[in-house]
Amino acid sequence: MMRSIKRWQCAAAGVLTLGSLLAISASAVAADAARPVTFSKDVAPIFQAKCQECHQPGSIAPMSLITFQEARPWARSIKERVATRQMPPWHIDRSVGVQKFKNDMSLSDDQVDTIVRWVDAGAPQGDPKDLPAPKPISADNGWKGERDGYGPPDIVVKSSEYNMPAQHQDVWYRPMADLPLTEPRWARMVEIRPRSLKARKTIHHSIAYLVLNNDPEAVNTGTANGPDRRGNTDDDIVNRRPQLMEWAIGKGYDLFRPGTGKLLLPGERIAWDQHIHAVGEEIASGSEIGIWLYKKGEEPKKRSYLIGFTGIDRSKMLDIPPNSMAMTEGFTVLKENALIENFQPHFHLRGKSMQVEAILPDGSKQVISYVGNFNFNWMTNYIYDDDAAPLLPKGTVIHVTAWYDNTKANKNNPDPDQWVGYGDRTVDEMAHAWMNVVYFNDAEYKALGEERKAKTVKTTNDEKQQ
Numbered sequence: 447m448m449r450s451i452k453r454w455q456c457a458a459a460g461v462l463t464l465g466s467l468l469a470i471s472a473s474a475v476a477a478d479a480a481r482p483v484t485f486s487k488d489v490a491p492i493f494q495a496k497c498q499e500c501h502q503p504g505s506i507a508p509m510s511l512i513t514f515q516e517a518r519p520w521a522r523s524i525k526e527r528v529a530t531r532q533m534p535p536w537h538i539d540r541s542v543g544v545q546k547f548k549n550d551m552s553l554s555d556d557q558v559d560t561i562v563r564w565v566d567a568g569a570p571q572g573d574p575k576d577l578p579a580p581k582p583i584s585a586d587n588g589w590k591g592e593r594d595g596y597g598p599p600d601i602v603v604k605s606s607e608y609n610m611p612a613q614h615q616d617v618w619y620r621p622m623a624d625l626p627l628t629e630p631r632w633a634r635m636v637e638i639r640p641r642s643l644k645a646r647k648t649i650h651h652s653i654a655y656l657v658l659n660n661d662p663e664a665v666n667t668g669t670a671n672g673p674d675r676r677g678n679t680d681d682d683i684v685n686r687r688p689q690l691m692e693w694a695i696g697k698g699y700d701l702f703r704p705g706t707g708k709l710l711l712p713g714e715r716i717a718w719d720q721h722i723h724a725v726g727e728e729i730a731s732g733s734e735i736g737i738w739l740y741k742k743g744e745e746p747k748k749r750s751y752l753i754g755f756t757g758i759d760r761s762k763m764l765d766i767p768p769n770s771m772a773m774t775e776g777f778t779v780l781k782e783n784a785l786i787e788n789f790q791p792h793f794h795l796r797g798k799s800m801q802v803e804a805i806l807p808d809g810s811k812q813v814i815s816y817v818g819n820f821n822f823n824w825m826t827n828y829i830y831d832d833d834a835a836p837l838l839p840k841g842t843v844i845h846v847t848a849w850y851d852n853t854k855a856n857k858n859n860p861d862p863d864q865w866v867g868y869g870d871r872t873v874d875e876m877a878h879a880w881m882n883v884v885y886f887n888d889a890e891y892k893a894l895g896e897e898r899k900a901k902t903v904k905t906t907n908d909e910k911q912q
Contacts (some may be wrong), residue, residue: 484572525565535824543815546831590698599736607732632707635738638693650721652733654690689752696824757848757877764868783891790827790880798851807841848877
């Protein structure tokens with residue numbers, strides 16, 4: 447009897463202790479919520495981690511967010527942009543598709559709440575002693591890959607420049623450049639950028655193609671669309687050009703999955719394809735590509751192929767009436783087992799939303815990614831985590847659905863009273879999803895699938911034990 451009483455007393459003590467801890471924890475949360483949010487202690491660390499890369503003197507953003515004095519006048523605008531998730535420019539839908547990324551620049555819900563509370567409280571400065579240690583201000587047109595901790599590129603190849611007049615039709619500037627290699631090397635990451643901050647105003651996109659010496663494997667894209675009389679389609683012909691990288695306004699770098707990359711051979715050259723438009727002032731416009739190489743002895747075994755999966759059925763094309771919304775869709779068949787490394791939606795000024803869906807050979811479907819609030823000025827590249835990157839069997843159909851907004855509600859729309867058709871000019875429209883793809887034979891595909899299942903089981907068991 448006495449033992450039972452003691453057990454009960456111990457259990458009761460344990461419950462009281464747990465209850466006390468919960469009460470203390472709840473009190474701490476309440477106290478933290480009641481504590482005034484200040485720039486120095488709460489907001490500055492968020493800006494430093496997520497915003498100052500662009501929002502610093504001489505960079506691409508319209509204002510600096512380094513100091514309180516610089517940020518305070520923009521407080522209301524900051525609140526609106528972060529609360530609606532327009533900034534930072536990470537527009538992937540958070541409710542469907544892959545949600546794990548290597549380059550996620552988005553704000554957490556807590557960070558958004560902190561900024562909103564700061565503005566609602568009058569945007570107080572707080573004690574300057576609470577400020578985090580300042581980070582060094584980077585170069586005005588620096589490499590994003592270097593800012594993200596990958597170091598400077600091993601090779602930089604520049605295009606010549608084109609002097610774009612203040613008023614002019616769109617230009618497609620296609621110079622050539624030598625690739626300075628004396629032996630075969632593999633690229634693990636690539637990044638294209640305009641050669642200057644001013645050039646960022648005029649260059650809509652820039653593609654670096656490889657002019658091959660003797661590398662026939664580089665054009666095995668593993669995709670197929672409905673053929674024309676010659677057995678090819680426009681999309682297939684474009685994709686069969688070996689693309690080192692595509693850059694568009696606001697994009698960062700392409701980081702390839704470990705064990706994959708792009709092979710570069712001596713004697714190859716880069717053929718540039720740069721879409722340049724006039725912006726009201728004469729600007730010398732050109733591009734450069736930074737290439738981060740695998741170390742010797744660590745060469746990958748798999749190539750990564752850049753594919754532009756179409757969002758338009760070329761037999762129906764594209765015709766957007768004035769002051770209206772429109773939708774198109776495109777289908778591409780994977781001829782090989784494939785892993786998709788990233789998603790970068792590409793539109794022009796009327797682009798609104800894009801969804802990429804995989805239709806599997808058994809008829810089932812899975813949404814890979816969806817961007818419902820596309821911004822022409824930020825063609826963000828979403829790089830999937832290695833274990834989250836979609837692994838798809840051959841015969842899968844990549845279904846790209848694109849929506850367009852040719853109304854006054856679209857802030858990027860230059861003229862909602864115009865009919866808009868398919869074309870390469872900025873005022874025309876197009877839709878495709880740029881994705882780096884790695885192909886596997888059946889044995890490799892099976893082994894990778896089993897490896898993923900084992901990791902999932904282990905993660906589940908570890909979570910249960912916690």
